[in-house]
Amino acid sequence: MRPIQIVPLAGLPEVRPGDDLAALLLAALRGAGLRLEEGDLLVLAQKIVSKAEGRYLRLSEVEPSPEAAEIARRDGRDPRLVEAVLRESNEVIVASQRALIVEHRSGAVCAHGGVDRSNVAEGEDAVLLLPEDPDASARRLREALARESGVRPAILIADTQGRAFRRGVVGVAIGCAGVRPVVDLRGVRDRAGRPLEITQVAQADELAAAASLAMGQAAEGVPAVLIRGAPLRPGEEPARSLYRTKAEDLFRH
Amino acid sequence: MRPIQIVPLAGLPEVRPGDDLAALLLAALRGAGLRLEEGDLLVLAQKIVSKAEGRYLRLSEVEPSPEAAEIARRDGRDPRLVEAVLRESNEVIVASQRALIVEHRSGAVCAHGGVDRSNVAEGEDAVLLLPEDPDASARRLREALARESGVRPAILIADTQGRAFRRGVVGVAIGCAGVRPVVDLRGVRDRAGRPLEITQVAQADELAAAASLAMGQAAEGVPAVLIRGAPLRPGEEPARSLYRTKAEDLFRH
Numbered sequence: 131m132r133p134i135q136i137v138p139l140a141g142l143p144e145v146r147p148g149d150d151l152a153a154l155l156l157a158a159l160r161g162a163g164l165r166l167e168e169g170d171l172l173v174l175a176q177k178i179v180s181k182a183e184g185r186y187l188r189l190s191e192v193e194p195s196p197e198a199a200e201i202a203r204r205d206g207r208d209p210r211l212v213e214a215v216l217r218e219s220n221e222v223i224v225a226s227q228r229a230l231i232v233e234h235r236s237g238a239v240c241a242h243g244g245v246d247r248s249n250v251a252e253g254e255d256a257v258l259l260l261p262e263d264p265d266a267s268a269r270r271l272r273e274a275l276a277r278e279s280g281v282r283p284a285i286l287i288a289d290t291q292g293r294a295f296r297r298g299v300v301g302v303a304i305g306c307a308g309v310r311p312v313v314d315l316r317g318v319r320d321r322a323g324r325p326l327e328i329t330q331v332a333q334a335d336e337l338a339a340a341a342s343l344a345m346g347q348a349a350e351g352v353p354a355v356l357i358r359g360a361p362l363r364p365g366e367e368p369a370r371s372l373y374r375t376k377a378e379d380l381f382r383h
Numbered sequence: 384m385r386p387i388q389i390v391p392l393a394g395l396p397e398v399r400p401g402d403d404l405a406a407l408l409l410a411a412l413r414g415a416g417l418r419l420e421e422g423d424l425l426v427l428a429q430k431i432v433s434k435a436e437g438r439y440l441r442l443s444e445v446e447p448s449p450e451a452a453e454i455a456r457r458d459g460r461d462p463r464l465v466e467a468v469l470r471e472s473n474e475v476i477v478a479s480q481r482a483l484i485v486e487h488r489s490g491a492v493c494a495h496g497g498v499d500r501s502n503v504a505e506g507e508d509a510v511l512l513l514p515e516d517p518d519a520s521a522r523r524l525r526e527a528l529a530r531e532s533g534v535r536p537a538i539l540i541a542d543t544q545g546r547a548f549r550r551g552v553v554g555v556a557i558g559c560a561g562v563r564p565v566v567d568l569r570g571v572r573d574r575a576g577r578p579l580e581i582t583q584v585a586q587a588d589e590l591a592a593a594a595s596l597a598m599g600q601a602a603e604g605v606p607a608v609l610i611r612g613a614p615l616r617p618g619e620e621p622a623r624s625l626y627r628t629k630a631e632d633l634f635r636h
Contacts, residue, residue, distance in 0.1 A: 133388045133389060133390040133391075133597075134388070134389040134390075134593075135386045135387070135389075136386060136387040136593070137387075138386075224633050226633075228633070229633055231633070238548075239548035247577070290584070293546060293547070293585075294492075294547035294627075294632065295491075295492035295547070295627055295634070296555070296585060296588065296625050296627060297565050297583055297585060297624070297625055297627055298564075298565040298566075298583040298584050298585030298588070298625065299584055299585065300553075300584075300588050300589050300592065301589060301592075302549070312550050312551040313551075324500070330550060330551040330552065331543070331551050331595075332546075332549060332550060332551030333551075335549065335551065335553050335592070336554060336592040336595050336596050337596065339553065339554075339589040339592035339593060340387075340389070340592060340593035342584075342589050343387060343589050343593060343613055343614070344387055344613075344614075346614070360596055360597075361596070361597075361599070372549050372550055372551065374548055374549060379547065379548060380477050380479075380481070380484070380547065381547040381548065381634045382548075
């Protein structure tokens with residue numbers, strides 16, 4: 131098995147609404163002396179996809195609902211920010227001074243419904259929302275890259291999330307195109323010939339975590355990464371297939 | 384920033400109790416035409432560390448306690464296996480037909496307390512326990528490699544775990560030497576000069592997930608991986624610093 135390479139694509143400009151991400155990525159690849167190859171995966175930080183899609187919200191234009199005002203008062207939060215979170219969410223999972231964790235519209239459980247204030251260049255008043263439909267964003271980008279380069283790479287859109295039971299955030303997938311989010315090993319046997327006890331591997335989340343190593347979080351962060359040589363299982367399932375339904379989940383009821 | 388390389392170390396033999404993992408790893412590196420370099424990280428699957436340490440338990444020698452017998456009867460499990468799990472655990476978090484999730488002695492929340500029946504070559508009767516102290520195992524291996532090779536790589540011992548809210552397992556760190564498990568970014572600012580909202584990154588778990596991509600789960604799985612070129616933050620904290628305390632955790636009370 132050949133090594134897997136994780137290549138940070140430095141040299142992307144600050145992304146603005148309407149930017150052509152496929153063109154920017156191909157330019158960044160050229161700048162790094164690289165061309166897309168069959169089997170490549172591009173991992174994009176959610177923020178640059180949201181920025182290209184203009185997913186900004188001005189808090190000064192948000193009117194808090196009574197529910198948002200009540201959560202904000204009780205937990206010491208900005209009521210307009212809480213309202214923005216609630217609009218992006220199906221359900222509140224935990225609301226306290228320590229955390230505001232919701233089920234996002236997509237079905238993902240995450241802090242603040244993905245509503246983010248950091249690394250937003252549009253001023254103190256603006257927050258950035260997750261892409262409207264990250265799987266659709268990934269599919270569109272994949273097709274644009276195929277048209278412009280002749281190679282159809284797999285695409286992940288990645289975010290970072292905290293976890294139950296473990297400290298710190300890790301990269302996770304929120305949008306997929308051409309790579310199977312969950313690989314099902316049911317029926318696969320171990321070295322001794324017994325069925326494996328572990329039957330589902332979150333391939334897309336492991337890829338997003340690997341990409342996150344090369345992205346960093348801070349001012350010098352790199353928002354796109356090429357993963358080459360990974361033993362990808364292809365597939366067209368959406369990132370949503372990573373999200374446990376409420377009925378299936380052991381940790382909310 | 385240079386690419387990160389994830390190199391599967393094929394060619395390790397089936398590991399047996401008492402085996403010298405440092406010697407086996409150096410032989411596998413030589414077999415792959417590689418030498419350790421400063422800044423390298425070796426990630427070992429928990430199983431080969433447990434096997435080298437002889438952490439087998441024969442279920443036929445386990446006498447189930449009344450608590451284990453009751454859980455086993457109610458949930459349709461092997462009472463000896465439940466007893467093995469309870470002996471490895473501080474506390475049961477979820478016990479049902481669908482899952483047996485505990486806080487392991489180390490403080491990690493995981494399914495079955497890490498007690499594993501698959502990929503165990505010692506026969507139907509044997510299960511494999513986690514290493515007695517995975518951080519100590521990582522530190523010993525690091526020093527043995529330094530003695531034998533002149534280079535002191537960072538070491539992770541990795542396992543795979545399921546997650547709340549998301550389907551599928553991902554690689555996580557259960558033992559660390561020379562690499563900081565959680566990187567604290569408090570005080571770091573974003574591109575716009577504002578403090579980052581995300582302040583702790585689980586570097587060791589992202590590295591374990593990246594290694595897991597190259598390991599696979601099945602018969603052809605590779606139980607050790609070299610990660611070269613990652614922007615590692617060094618440190619001597621144990622993997623335990625990844626585990627939320629019960630008081631800190633939002634999803635158990």
